[in-house]
Amino acid sequence: MNPSRRKSSGRARGGDGGVPNLAEWLAVKLDVPADVLDGGIRLDMRGRHTLTVHGCRRILDFSPCEIRLSLGNYSLTVCGQRLICTAYLAGAVGIEGFIAAIRFEDGEVAE
Numbered sequence: 001m002n003p004s005r006r007k008s009s010g011r012a013r014g015g016d017g018g019v020p021n022l023a024e025w026l027a028v029k030l031d032v033p034a035d036v037l038d039g040g041i042r043l044d045m046r047g048r049h050t051l052t053v054h055g056c057r058r059i060l061d062f063s064p065c066e067i068r069l070s071l072g073n074y075s076l077t078v079c080g081q082r083l084i085c086t087a088y089l090a091g092a093v094g095i096e097g098f099i100a101a102i103r104f105e106d107g108e109v110a111e
Contacts, residue, residue: 041071043102051078051095051102059088067095077103 041055058070062085067078083097 048099049096051099053093056091056093069093075105
């Protein structure tokens, strides 16, 4: 048999030539970034008034002008006006109000 015409096993290969892990395989099949499936964070923003943060570990601080969230190795700060947390369930935080800025801060966050 011609080596260039070998039959494929139908399996996707990982970056090192091995079989990919489940998150990598699903990411390819679902056409989403792998970090979304392996515990990474995701921000869903609708306009400048509604934000949902997935992957939040804890609400560190909140006021009508600033909401600070722990995301593990870093924190996320949402700045704006009339900000409120509308939901906190299973690591997802809903934020509403006028969102002026979103800032990430590196480093381990003391919880």
